[in-house]
Amino acid sequence: MRRRPQGRTAGLALLLAGALVLAACGGGGGDGPSQGEQGTGEAEQPRIRVGLVYDVGGRGDQSFNDMAYAGLEQAKEEFGDRVEVQDAEPDAGGQNREDLLRTFAHQGYDLVIGVGLLFTDPITTVAKEYPDVKFAIVDSCPEEPLDNVACLTFKEAEGSFLVGAAAALKTRTSKIGFVGGMKSALIERFEAGYRAGAKYVNPDVQVLVDYAGTTGEAFSNPTKGRELALAQIRQGADVIYHAAGATGKGVFEAVKQEGKLAIGVDADQSLTAPDYADVILTSMVKRVDVAVLDVIRSVVEGDFQPGLRQYGLKEGGVGYALNDKNRPMIEDITAQLDEIKQKILEGQIQVPERPGDV
Missing domain, CATH: 3.40.50.2300 (Response regulator)
Structure with a gap:
């Protein structure tokens, strides 16, 4: 009993x-x-x-x-x-x-x-x-x-490192963005990996960072996500990665409106959010x-x-998305991303988990 x-x-x-x-x-x-x-x-x-x-x-x-x-x-x-x-x-x-x-x-x-x-x-x-x-x-x-x-x-930072590298390889302005949901140690791991991956490719790249809030509601506020993404675009960001749950829909809306690129999270969002597939460069897939x-x-x-x-990467728990929809946008850099992935697996690259360590 x-x-x-x-x-x-x-x-x-x-x-x-x-x-x-x-x-x-x-x-x-x-x-x-x-x-x-x-x-x-x-x-x-x-x-x-x-x-x-x-x-x-x-x-x-x-x-x-x-x-x-x-x-x-x-x-x-x-x-x-x-x-x-x-x-x-x-x-x-x-x-x-x-x-x-x-x-x-x-x-x-x-x-x-x-x-x-x-x-x-x-x-x-x-x-x-x-x-x-x-x-x-x-x-x-x-x-x-x-x-x-x-x-x-x-190991969110490992997957985020790869999409950070992708953003740095694709940006034309040397400015990229990150929109997080609830500011917490967990979401900061996404930010840290993204920053580190971008800096690994281009030490001079500028990473703009904003969070939607400090409570759980920050993961379900598309209006806030849109506002933050538009502000980053006005500052020159042309690739924006979100780790914000449903708030990320607002990021996609802003990016599509302004003709920029987005990076999704958790799911392969070029498949789960097909209305925005034409602007989703890739996604940091987190295999929940x-x-x-x-x-x-x-x-x-x-x-x-x-x-x-x-x-983590070793267990197939995180990675970057590649499918028939986003392949034309990313296939020119997949060899570089796979090389970086191998270096992480071999321990040649140590991925930080806190933004302050980047």
Whole structure:
């Protein structure tokens, strides 16, 4: 039996379960067999139930959250009826993150995933209340190691180094831009890698930097993204990289309006944001889908390991996007980018993770 949270009755938790909207992602409609009841074969296997809570902006951000959703879809494709997945979106300000996590845990889900660094405290709290439930958090790790929490993190600076090099190779003004979402140590890793990659190619390049805010809402403000990008363009930037979630849509709008180039983030945004494909030079692909699939696989296969998991260039967790849509814009510099990538892998290039170290 799962230990109930102290000070909270089962009735309250069930009321929460009824009040909160959990959007079915597929395979979790409630009509299928319950755990331990599916199948008629000799080697019946329990169905693993996975609940995932997006960050602010939810599905449809064409970036971070959508990559997490892709991981769920890949898990359904790989494991079929062996997994049941359900997703949920927080309210506009994200204040109910903890309630959504707790609802999944109370309902007996085997694995509960929080997408984004702002889940650090909520997952820490709920994971302690439900020690028999496995949890995973993308982009962060509780300060106190917990035996039921896996931390899915990335070497964003490595991938950002490559797109910084691409920006420096493509700029005609020797001025490029960076628009971050919430100013934090995480997003500063994107900035640091981008700066370092650009300076590696051209020590004289100027990198203009702005952040959309200091709270989670900074990842869902396209109007602010547009304003910041237009300001950088007025200062001469002709290539702008965003690490700002849904705020990046505003960056794309400004870049397209002014006939400049953009660099996307997390997903291959020339594919996920096709309206702007003609101005997206490349994207710093951050394979949140791979991390989500990996942690689901570990639970299905009975090999869940708590603690830190890192995904960098070596693990295929980050990189730059190349596809049929953006190939004409970037194919003339791919050999140089691949050479730089190899030098990072071999340790010839040390990528900084803080802007102050560039």
